[in-house]
Amino acid sequence: MAAAPIPGEWTETVRTSGPPEILLSLCLGGSCLCGEMSDIRLVLVGKTGVGKSSSGNTILGRSAFRADVSQSSVSKECCKQQDKLFSRMVSVIDTPGLFDTSLPEPAVKREISKCINMSAPGPHAILLVIKAGRFTEEERDAVKKVEEIFGEDAWRYTMVLFTHRDEVRSDFHQMLEQVGPELKEILKKVGNRYHVFNNLKADDRGQVLDLLEKVEKMVAGNGGQFYSNYTYQQVVEMLDQRESQIREFYQKKLEQKIKIILQKNVVKV
Template identity: 45%
Template sequence: MVLVGRTGGGKSTAGNTILGEEVFKSKCSARSVTQKCEKREGNVSGRPVAVIDTPGLFDTKRSADAVEEEIMKCLPLSALGPRAFLLVIQLGRMTKEVKETVERLQEVFGEEAVKHTILLFTHGDELEDQTIEEFIEDTDEDFQQLVEKFGNRYHVFNNKNMSDRTQVTKLLEKIDRMVTANKNIQVKDAPTGLLSNRSQCNTLRMVLVGRTGNGKSASGNTILGREAFLSTADADSVTKRCEQREGTVAGRHVELVDMPGLYDTKRPLEEIREVIAISIILSAPGPHAFLLVIQVGRFTEEERRAVEIIKEIFGKDAAKYTVVLFTHADKLNNQKIETFVGKNKELRELVEKCGGRYHTFNNNKNKRDRTQVTELLEKIESMVKENGGSCYTNEMYQKAEEEIRREQERILRETEEEERKKKEEKKLKIEEEMKQREKELEEKMKREQEKERKRMEEELKKEREAMKKRVHEEQQKREEERKKREKELEEKMKSVKEEERKRMEEELKREREAMKKRVREEQQKREEERRRRAQSNSCRIT
């Protein structure tokens, strides 16, 4: 879908709301924040959605032609053409703005664009409790007629509430109904507004394409007989964007489109592809001839790649409308171009792919010598007759884009399948590695456990031996202490016995002495008793 509308209407914010994330730069400004067509993709409600944001119509700092040319780039950005235009209008900017915007929309994309358009009102929060239907009923008759002109197809967004995804899903449902009503026909054709000021009768349209520095712009100047395109010797592409110039050559109206050089040293390939696609629109309804500009003596690897890029961009049918234009013909040094081409196999194959059509230019030659130009026109007119008077149309470009898209989808499927297989192989490899690591870890744990067991057994053995040693030492110590105590006890016993013996001897001695003393005393007592009795007896006798 393509977002169109005035500057400040909320196109970029609406794109962010649709995709559910901040993918487009958005801010409040009188000048268009979006300076060129931008394409963003995402998944919305389980389906892939591509949104193209365009510069604001009536940009306060850019010319209408510049804005219109940039907006036209949305066509090549959507390979088969957009399914829907979303004409973004801010609530409060009503009838006059919508009328002007609709007129510009039809100028750029043609009358049929209205059938593919839905009015998208932003700032829905300003409705408060009022429905959009009630709001439209309260507007003037002119605005209601405009809404009817768009088949009463409208929707309202509250961009401040991006979390409310129902407003997005309802919009997609309305787009689906519109696409079904249009029988799935998409906006493909070149804008009719671009053709209004062009005379299509007796007009020969050509597109200059080739590698940077090969002399495309200089060749365009030679054909038109004036300095219409900027041309300098530079490694960088002088032509930064598609440029269209017109003139009368040999009584015929000629339109030339000069394109940025292939392999521009400062521009990415995708950007070159996008700009080159605009050449089809600028040469609407389509070019009669592609002039593939190649410098004599400069058919390099990059040159071969340039040819492949042309085929990738414009498709195989482009070869039927292509003439190889060799520049710097003075470098041939009187050698015929046929001989020069015949010597190089790859160059010869290239010319054969282009139906054997080729021509030489000496852009440094006297500009008044127009024979080289008229001969080129004759070859182009002959090719046009062979093509039934037709030109390379936008439909052919769309077909080429569709083929490219299908090829890309095929490659994507193959890549996804390859990625899936790689992921499965990686998963199996990881699982195998995990199993291997688990096995290694298990074995390592077993080794560690066995090592730990042996270490513990060794420590236990050492502890047992140490304990045994300690027990033995303790036993020895106790034995020594026992013997020491026994010895001490024995010595003590001897000492005690000796003392006891001495005591007993001393007691015995004392007892003996006491006994002797008692015996003596007894003897003395008996003696005294005997004496007393003797005395007593003496007395009695007396």
Template identity: 40%
Template structure:
């Protein structure tokens, strides 16, 4: 890729709603069942978990986070844990992957997106990718056809993420799974190309973002 060399290692954090497919997405990226993924009304991921894998010779580190709207934990507590995860993967992340289920954009999904945007307000916008799970529900239709019918709230989330979006079928294996991960990695590398002097979202950037909403971490 012109203008920037490929990072020998990619660091990714996955955030989203409980039951939205965060852990399954992490497993798809890594190509192994490294995170516990199960159908449950409560968040299976209770704290930040870091797992490592390899994709076509590149090391990939994924941090899975507890989900928002967990009946056992408030959203502010989840935001604190996400804040702490920035230190788990020092010196930072190449990408923040916001996971949403490919479905009707409900008020709860909007609240999750609003909360993520609230704690990742300014600098993080340059590192955030919107990833829809349940790609299989498109039944071969392009993702753009789904988004063309989206309401203004969802379109606002897409804009916040710099119009960087894709969809995963987390049941996919083999070539289909590889193609999905390759698409995500290419998107991350393009983000690095746009901002080659600051390829990572760092603790310092997070602290700067937090200044715009001093109540977030109280």
């Protein structure tokens, strides 16, 4: 028997009998009380150029997100697309703006807010997209940013999604045994959960079904919980506070300069 929801919280419930209807409502507690997963929300994170958008297209089986060789021409705004796949309604949120180092902080804050709204009441899985092969410094920075944005607790809901499987000539499991300590540490943080995509074979639906089944297994391991958007909101509040502190800092600097100028003018007189 499912536990009763805590007063003041919303829950997500899926009917397992009658019409295939999903009853959704916003939930800060992150509770998913359901018999089967009929609704899956995925957030793609990772540095620019690792194949986030292409992976979103592979999952949905269509050109849902713009994936371009020229990074300057790719949208830097978070985007959500969804489709019914294997009897599940799957929502995919692509987050290019969260990891774009060229974007100013106010723009990043807007993108975090968008991501909150698009993935409400919270994603079932955060897919950390990493290009198979060499683990670069940029990817290390992106991983740090994931923790900054989503919080340490997010690792429970995170799975590494390796892309560019076609570029790995050796056995993939053997390759993982040879990776550096930093990538091994990331895999340890996510409970060694990972999946591998070959986005050049987007018509291979087996790799997508395997991913969704791994996500469902992870959610079950988390007691049916999805990632709460409460941490998201804390990040936005923190950025608001930082913005206010920066304004206050420069305001004080300006006042000091004005004071010095006025004092100089008084001395001249």
